[in-house]
Amino acid sequence: xxxxxxxxxxxxxxxxxxxxxxxxxxxxxxxxxxxxxxxxxxxxxxxxxxxxxxxxxxxxxxxxxxxxxxxxxxxxxxxxxxxxxxxxxxxxxxxxxxxxxxxxxxxxxxxxxxx
Amino acid sequence: xxxxxxxxxxxxxxxxxxxxxxxxxxxxxxxxxxxxxxxxxxxxxxxxxxxxxxxxxxxxxxxxxxxxxxxxxxxxxxxxxxxxxxxxxxxxxxxxxxxxxxxxxxxxxxxx
Numbered sequence: 001x002x003x004x005x006x007x008x009x010x011x012x013x014x015x016x017x018x019x020x021x022x023x024x025x026x027x028x029x030x031x032x033x034x035x036x037x038x039x040x041x042x043x044x045x046x047x048x049x050x051x052x053x054x055x056x057x058x059x060x061x062x063x064x065x066x067x068x069x070x071x072x073x074x075x076x077x078x079x080x081x082x083x084x085x086x087x088x089x090x091x092x093x094x095x096x097x098x099x100x101x102x103x104x105x106x107x108x109x110x111x112x113x114x115x
Numbered sequence: 116x117x118x119x120x121x122x123x124x125x126x127x128x129x130x131x132x133x134x135x136x137x138x139x140x141x142x143x144x145x146x147x148x149x150x151x152x153x154x155x156x157x158x159x160x161x162x163x164x165x166x167x168x169x170x171x172x173x174x175x176x177x178x179x180x181x182x183x184x185x186x187x188x189x190x191x192x193x194x195x196x197x198x199x200x201x202x203x204x205x206x207x208x209x210x211x212x213x214x215x216x217x218x219x220x221x222x223x224x225x226x227x
Contacts, residue, residue: 033214042204042219058214090158103149104208104215108158
């Protein structure tokens with residue numbers, strides 16, 4: 001089954017304790033990205049990657065890091081989480097192919113609370 | 116820059132009512148347009164899409180037509196059900212880097 005899998009789905013952590021949210025896709029997609037969803041603000045892109053070893057900042061990259069060492073994985077790293085990073089996070093992937101109409105596939109989301 | 120504006124919610128309707136959720140966009144070039152749906156407690160699912168002007172996307176009884184002249188992509192359904200209660204997001208995709216630009220979302224509540 002084609003899917004985007006992210007873990008953990010739910011996490012409560014403390015300020016300053018480094019954490020990683022993993023994301024993996026099994027569709028051989030070139031493009032992957034991370035979004036955060038906050039009430040009244042819709043989805044905002046954090047980082048994206050057009051291919052292995054290629055990453056770029058989205059609209060709200062501060063406080064986050066990413067890496068793309070393999071095509072299927074795109075982890076999101078919070079080196080020193082703060083309460084304003086409490087949010088719902090989505091990983092997404094896309095074939096990066098105009099024939100797909102740029103359809104993007106989403107993971108189920110990770111609820112992160114920083115106290 | 117590129118942007119998407121959709122009507123504020125919540126939108127509350129009775130079952131079998133006609134639904135319209137407005138979405139307008141600002142973009143350079145010719146973006147692809149999407150509607151995504153998020154059911155309570157779940158992730159985002161692609162509902163429908165249109166990749167060029169005058170295209171009509173449809174799925175599960177929902178429809179939206181890519182109107183370049185009015186820069187709109189309004190979502191419609193002829194007869195809504197309680198199970199359609201969800202948050203609906205309109206989005207455009209820049210062809211240059213596949214980045215999605217999102218509307219703020221419209222919460223739809225359908226009452227029996």
